[in-house]
Amino acid sequence: MRILVxxxxxxxxxxxxxxxxxxxxxxxxxxxxxGGGADIEADIRxxxxxxxxxxxxxxxxxxxxxxxxxxxxxxxxxxxLGTMRLAQWAASAGVKQFIFASSASVYxxxxxxxxxxxxxxxxxxxxxxxKMVAERVLLSYADKMAIQIIRPATVCGxxxxxxxxxxxxxxxxxxxxxxxITAHCGEHGGDLQRPNIHIEDITDLYVFMLERPQLTxxxxxxFENLSAMETxxxxxxxxxxxxxxxxxxxxRSYRINSDKLLKTGFRAGxxxxxxxxxxxxKWNSGELxxxxxxxxxxxxxxxxxxx
Numbered sequence: 001m002r003i004l005v006x007x008x009x010x011x012x013x014x015x016x017x018x019x020x021x022x023x024x025x026x027x028x029x030x031x032x033x034x035g036g037g038a039d040i041e042a043d044i045r046x047x048x049x050x051x052x053x054x055x056x057x058x059x060x061x062x063x064x065x066x067x068x069x070x071x072x073x074x075x076x077x078x079x080x081l082g083t084m085r086l087a088q089w090a091a092s093a094g095v096k097q098f099i100f101a102s103s104a105s106v107y108x109x110x111x112x113x114x115x116x117x118x119x120x121x122x123x124x125x126x127x128x129x130x131k132m133v134a135e136r137v138l139l140s141y142a143d144k145m146a147i148q149i150i151r152p153a154t155v156c157g158x159x160x161x162x163x164x165x166x167x168x169x170x171x172x173x174x175x176x177x178x179x180x181i182t183a184h185c186g187e188h189g190g191d192l193q194r195p196n197i198h199i200e201d202i203t204d205l206y207v208f209m210l211e212r213p214q215l216t217x218x219x220x221x222x223f224e225n226l227s228a229m230e231t232x233x234x235x236x237x238x239x240x241x242x243x244x245x246x247x248x249x250x251x252r253s254y255r256i257n258s259d260k261l262l263k264t265g266f267r268a269g270x271x272x273x274x275x276x277x278x279x280x281x282k283w284n285s286g287e288l289x290x291x292x293x294x295x296x297x298x299x300x301x302x303x304x305x306x307x
Contacts, residue, residue, distance in 0.1 A: 003210070004029060004053050004095075006044060006086065007060030009036035012101065014161040016057070016203040027053070029060065033303065034161050034293060044082035049089055055097040055213075056090050057206055058083065061130075064165065065105075066297045068127030079130035084137045091144040097213045098138060099206055104151045104195055104222055106132045107254045114225070114257035117151070117218045135218070146213040152202050153195030153222025153256060157275035158282050164294040167194055171232055172276050173290065175241040176283045182244050183228040194231075195222030195256040198270035208266050215264055223268045225255035231272065238276050 001024045007013050008028035014036070020026045029047055030038035040047055044060045061079045062068055068075040083100070090098055107115050108122035123129040138147050156168035164173050171181050185192060205221055226234070232243045282288035292298045 001025070001054040001210070002027070002052065004049065004056045006030070006056070006058050007101075008038055009034050009161060010059060010063075011159045011161050011163045012155065012199060012203055013059050015159050015199050016059070016206055019203060019207050027051075031060070033299065036161070043078075044086060045077055047086075049093075053090075053093065053095050055099065055210060056086065056095055057099045057101075057210065058086060059101045061101075062127065063296055065125045065127045066165075067300055068125055068130070070297060070300060072126045075126050075130055079127070080133050080137065083134040087138055087141050091141050095145055097146045097148070097210070098141070099148045099209050100135070100138055100150065101206075102135050102149050102151045102218075103128070103131045104153050104220060104254070104256050106135070106151065107256070110254045112255070114255050115220070116257045117220055117260055142216065146216050148209045148213075148216055149218045150202075150205060150209070151218065151220050151256070153197040153220075153224075155199050155202055156196055156272060157199035157270070158278045158288070159199055162288065162294050163296065164290055165296055167228065168196060168231060168235075168272055168275055169279065171228075172235050172239070172279045173283075173288070175235050175239040176280065176288070177290070179240075180242045180244055181232040181235055182246055183232040185228065185245060185247055193225055193227050193255050195220075195254070196224045196226060196231075196272050197222050198268070198272070198275050200270045200274075201268040204269070205261075205266060208264075212264070219261045219264075220256045220258045221261055222256045222258055224272050226272065234272055235276050238273070239280060 003024050004027050006029045009030040028038040029040040031043050032041045062075040105128045106121045108124040121132050123132050154166050175181050
């Protein structure tokens with residue numbers, strides 16, 4: 001297959017690409033915010049793509065709430081208009097399959113024990129809202145190509161383009177570098193819940209879906225619903241640390257159900273404990289280091305990517 005992978009230099013893209021090389025002809029598209037080079041180095045909003053492709057794996061976008069809030073206009077343009085432009089091109093170019101990396105954060109706030117794909121979306125930030133709208137844009141092309149929308153939980157684990165601004169990664173790095181873990185709860189009390197997925201599992205899932213274009217529609221992808229305190233305790237069990245509880249102004253709290261995905265035959269092979277173990281090993285080897293590039297918000301500010 002000839003595949004276009006957008007956001008190829010990012011946190012997930014850097015782990016996904018080696019799983020595709022040797023099996024498919026892979027063309028990469030990335031703006032180059034984080035270096036690494038790409039076959040097409042361009043802004044998704046204006047990229048010119050030539051040639052025929054069998055499938056698109058669309059990872060590119062402004063990631064997480066803080067980055068989305070830094071420049072809401074940029075976030076809407078990249079995440080929605082960029083996706084719409086890519087979908088228009090794909091449909092006109094005869095692409096048969098389109099895999100989209102959405103986010104479980106589209107659910108926003110929910111008191112449900114577990115959220116399934118058919119439940120009402122309650123996005124609470126620009127980032128959440130742009131993912132929701134991008135999904136709807138893509139579903140309007142379902143009669144032209146196989147649309148597969150994945151709503152990943154918070155991703156954790158080691159990547160060559162490391163991120164230390166996701167919960168498990170951030171708290172693990174705190175434990176390794178300071179011996180203290182800061183666990184957040186809501187400002188009015190209550191332990192905020194987050195679903196998680198290992199980076200090896202989410203990238204394996206993209207490959208799994210690529211090989212099964214008949215599995216169209218929306219799929220949750222998260223296998224461990226944990227509170228910040230539960231996560232902190234898991235980390236402290238591997239990396240002895242003190243746990244400090246703080247209150248934050250954060251409304252996002254939800255638990256997702258991935259039974260629909262499990263019914264397809266996909267199985268996760270990793271988890272939060274494995275992510276902690278991997279990060280600890282990378283710390284011990286000297287490979288895990290905090291730099292401005294490991295926090296998306298910091299890197300965007302330093303490089304003038306938002307006003």
